[in-house]
Amino acid sequence: MVLIKSRQKRVCTVLIAAFMLLACFPRATAQSAPESDLIEQASAARMQNDIPRAIELYSRAVEVNPKWPDGWWFLGSLQYGTGAYIPARDALSHYIGMIPSAGPAIALRGLCEFETGQYTEALGDIQHGISLGAANQPRNEQILRYHEALLETRLGNYASALKTYTFFAKNGVTNPELLVAIGLAGLRMPLLPKDVSTEQQPLVSAAGDAAYRFLAGDEQSATQAFQKLFRVYPSAPNAHFLYGYLLFATDPDAALAEFLQELKLAPSNADASVMAAWALLLRNRAPEALPHAQNAASEAPKLPSAQLVLGKSLMETGDLNGALEHLQQALQLEPDNLETHLALAKAYSKSGRKEEARRERAVSLQLTKGNATAN
Amino acid sequence: MIAFLAASVLAASVLAARVGAAAQTAHENIASSCAGCHAAQARTQPETPMGRALQWPDLDPLLKSHPDLTFRKGAYAYTVETRQNQTVYSVTDGTRTISLPIHWSFGKGAQTWVLEKDGELYESMVSYYPSIDALEITTGDADLTPQNLDEAVGRKLRKTEPKDCFGCHSTNGVLNGALTLKTVEPGVTCEHCHTGATSHMIAAQGGEFDTPPPDLKKLSSEDISNFCGQCHRTWETVVRSSWRGEVDVRFQPFRLANSKCFDGTDPRISCIACHDPHQDLVTSESSYDGKCLACHASKNASAPAAGHSDAKACTVASTNCVSCHMPKVKLPNGLVTFHDHEIRIVKPGAPYPD
Numbered sequence: 001m002v003l004i005k006s007r008q009k010r011v012c013t014v015l016i017a018a019f020m021l022l023a024c025f026p027r028a029t030a031q032s033a034p035e036s037d038l039i040e041q042a043s044a045a046r047m048q049n050d051i052p053r054a055i056e057l058y059s060r061a062v063e064v065n066p067k068w069p070d071g072w073w074f075l076g077s078l079q080y081g082t083g084a085y086i087p088a089r090d091a092l093s094h095y096i097g098m099i100p101s102a103g104p105a106i107a108l109r110g111l112c113e114f115e116t117g118q119y120t121e122a123l124g125d126i127q128h129g130i131s132l133g134a135a136n137q138p139r140n141e142q143i144l145r146y147h148e149a150l151l152e153t154r155l156g157n158y159a160s161a162l163k164t165y166t167f168f169a170k171n172g173v174t175n176p177e178l179l180v181a182i183g184l185a186g187l188r189m190p191l192l193p194k195d196v197s198t199e200q201q202p203l204v205s206a207a208g209d210a211a212y213r214f215l216a217g218d219e220q221s222a223t224q225a226f227q228k229l230f231r232v233y234p235s236a237p238n239a240h241f242l243y244g245y246l247l248f249a250t251d252p253d254a255a256l257a258e259f260l261q262e263l264k265l266a267p268s269n270a271d272a273s274v275m276a277a278w279a280l281l282l283r284n285r286a287p288e289a290l291p292h293a294q295n296a297a298s299e300a301p302k303l304p305s306a307q308l309v310l311g312k313s314l315m316e317t318g319d320l321n322g323a324l325e326h327l328q329q330a331l332q333l334e335p336d337n338l339e340t341h342l343a344l345a346k347a348y349s350k351s352g353r354k355e356e357a358r359r360e361r362a363v364s365l366q367l368t369k370g371n372a373t374a375n
Numbered sequence: 376m377i378a379f380l381a382a383s384v385l386a387a388s389v390l391a392a393r394v395g396a397a398a399q400t401a402h403e404n405i406a407s408s409c410a411g412c413h414a415a416q417a418r419t420q421p422e423t424p425m426g427r428a429l430q431w432p433d434l435d436p437l438l439k440s441h442p443d444l445t446f447r448k449g450a451y452a453y454t455v456e457t458r459q460n461q462t463v464y465s466v467t468d469g470t471r472t473i474s475l476p477i478h479w480s481f482g483k484g485a486q487t488w489v490l491e492k493d494g495e496l497y498e499s500m501v502s503y504y505p506s507i508d509a510l511e512i513t514t515g516d517a518d519l520t521p522q523n524l525d526e527a528v529g530r531k532l533r534k535t536e537p538k539d540c541f542g543c544h545s546t547n548g549v550l551n552g553a554l555t556l557k558t559v560e561p562g563v564t565c566e567h568c569h570t571g572a573t574s575h576m577i578a579a580q581g582g583e584f585d586t587p588p589p590d591l592k593k594l595s596s597e598d599i600s601n602f603c604g605q606c607h608r609t610w611e612t613v614v615r616s617s618w619r620g621e622v623d624v625r626f627q628p629f630r631l632a633n634s635k636c637f638d639g640t641d642p643r644i645s646c647i648a649c650h651d652p653h654q655d656l657v658t659s660e661s662s663y664d665g666k667c668l669a670c671h672a673s674k675n676a677s678a679p680a681a682g683h684s685d686a687k688a689c690t691v692a693s694t695n696c697v698s699c700h701m702p703k704v705k706l707p708n709g710l711v712t713f714h715d716h717e718i719r720i721v722k723p724g725a726p727y728p729d
Binding site for chain 2: 348352365
């Protein structure tokens with residue numbers, strides 16, 4: 001946690017530095033600035049690193065003129081630096097209200113929300129901030145991506161988290177806390193590293209280490225790390241699932257074996273059932289996929305992917321009505337899932353519902369339009 | 376895993392020539408055995424582009440008729456030389472040369488070679504194109520800029536690619552989900568599509584005729600598209616991969632499904648409604664007219680075809696339909712042309728629909 005704190009302070013410094021430059025623009029000062037005396041005093045206090053005085057003066061300045069954006073920015077960023085996350089968040093919200101495209105400010109608000117436990121809002125702001133260029137500097141990128149992945153894990157978006165952590169593995173960035181964080185995503189534990197108990201720490205760290213090696217592209221070393229993990233923790237929930245998940249893109253058969261192993265240990269693991277069914281469907285083994293898909297949908301009926309694999313399994317085994325029913329459920333649970341639209345297009349086409357098939361194809365093409373590549 | 380793959384590839388390369396002859400014989404045996412009952416199909420299919428989707432170099436007519444193929448791009452010069460049933464692919468930068476024996480020729484018309492080097496498989500950087508009767512950069516590799524001679528050999532295949540290549544271009548190249556080069560039979564043979572054909576043949580030889588493979592003709596048009604799309608790319612695969620632009624014209628199941636007239640349950644619009652995979656590709660445009668008119672009544676007819684009251688008659692012509700409604704589109708490298716299977720009314724100057 002010390003590491004995160006020190007990193008947060010660094011990113012704060014960098015983000016603030018980025019905005020100091022913006023704040024110097026005539027646009028900013030000319031726009032609804034309060035009395036120049038107050039500005040000068042606040043600025044001087046800030047430059048002298050008299051943070052409490054600077055916060056007080058900026059607070060007075062924005063009280064006098066609430067439409068002064070730079071005052072809100074300095075106030076929010078300084079408050080963040082002192083750990084006053086709630087007022088910092090609110091000050092930054094005033095700033096963002098006036099300058100909606102301020103990527104660093106939005107990202108910094110996300111970091112405030114991370115600290116105040118508003119995880120959904122934090123993730124949204126950090127991702128929005130990144131999209132607006134807040135991660136353009138390497139140091140900022142590390143901090144923001146790290147928090148993004150922590151939040152994705154905390155919110156249960158494990159696949160997204162692992163994808164985000166790939167950034168660190170590919171760039172050779174590592175430290176013990178990062179491995180714990182990756183382990184949490186890999187073992188599908190919706191926790192932050194600080195919440196991991198002492199007893200859990202070695203398992204989570206070992207899983208993170210194995211996954212890190214895989215994400216870094218060192219499959220041989222990763223294989224050894226996973227084998228050791230399985231030996232030391234033979235019944236660790238989701239360990240085989242993690243290895244299977246990582247193997248899936250390059251070796252779906254080996255991945256399937258891991259998913260089936262996970263199901264031996266935990267027959268009610270809906271995610272493992274989904275992935276086993278999916279791997280079997282890709283191998284045109286729909287009759288074998290169907291029981292896994294049924295198990296997934298029974299264990300987790302609100303899991304979109306469970307409804308999706310059940311719909312696909314039913315379609316490929318000839319039950320088109322059943323397929324459409326479950327694919328519609330998957331669509332309701334997750335309207336923008338490409339795989340659901342692809343499956344619906346096929347199911348409608350096989351049912352002779354030509355226009356609905358065309359509609360689903362159009363949606364699928366639309367969903368992938370931005371990713372277009374030439375082969 | 377990588378070490379295992381490398382070992383199996385090396386072993387395969389050593390065995391390739393010997394096993395190749397055996398497998399070729401096996402191919403002929405199966406075809407000739409199937410021919411006992413399915414004479415027409417067995418006679419023509421082995422010479423189709425699918426039947427020759429993969430060839431042993433020593434039995435490859437193209438290499439025999441073109442024993443000295445050469446090409447140069449930038450600092451690298453390529454040769455494909457055939458001498459006494461041995462074909463060698465070489466690339467040189469003028470000071471150093473890498474020469475590799477060709478074990479596998481992919482394609483009957485346009486041809487690419489899969490090469491083995493240091494236990495890894497590569498797609499040859501250059502391919503033969505009938506349209507220019509010469510070598511050129513392999514389709515899709517134009518953007519590669521080799522930094523050294525090793526890279527100039529070709530594109531190293533990703534881990535799963537060899538399985539895909541051999542899975543489509545050969546028979547029995549992938550067994551139980553794993554690439555098994557020692558069992559590769561060149562080209563698409565009976566068993567490739569008609570799973571169970573071999574056991575059916577054996578049973579039939581013993582007088583048992585009730586074990587036929589699944590009848591592919593009974594599949595719906597949607598299912599046929601997905602079946603053929605396993606190699607020609609399904610609609611889903613193309614969308615998932617986000618392939619766009621003229622390059623996707625070669626993925627016929629994708630293009631066909633984009634057609635307004637595509638109906639997954641209408642047998643008149645399936646791949647096999649127009650193409651007999653046991654026959655060479657019919658290139659006469661007028662020969663497909665009857666397929667179109669099965670739905671779209673001729674303007675001279677008094678009523679539209681049965682079952683498709685909304686299928687309009689063409690007001691311009693009643694012959695050579697595909698020349699307008701399935702225009703020829705060149706791949707971006709200009710070397711290979713396909714009829715666009717997105718059947719449509721083509722408006723002058725309209726961009727490629729995507």
